[in-house]
Amino acid sequence: MSDPLSVNTVLVPVDGSDESVTAVDYGVTIAARYGASVHLVYVVGEEVVRGIEAERVSKEAVAEEAGAFADRALELAEEASVPANNSTAFGFSPTRKSRHPGSVILDTADDIGADFIVVPREGRAENTGEVLEKAAEYVLLYASQPVLSV
16 A cells, blocks of 8 residues: 655754754654655844844855755764755845745745655743744644644
């Protein structure tokens, strides 16, 4: 009997948080189960984007941080023999009101043809400020793909 679900690409939005690491673990496991690939999108938060725009935060430092997290996540995929790649996206725009982490995740899912999304669950009260905690509910409400919130 064949699986009722066909998955070729699993999208895992990350922001460097502990919850993101958990999401990567689940995304890799799902991809391995279905013979799919994983795409990680590192979503840069509003405060960081504003800092870059105001030249208080170095783009290079942000890219380095995102790259270091992606490297660790890609190693997890490699250990499971799951093909993986990554990208980075600003989860906020000072000029576009409609750009927020949730819309960035769904736009990325459409752009890469994701069949499944694994999104970190909303953060706990002591862990406020993480980028993706604001996006989980939006993705759960508006995604056309199956979503696992972890």
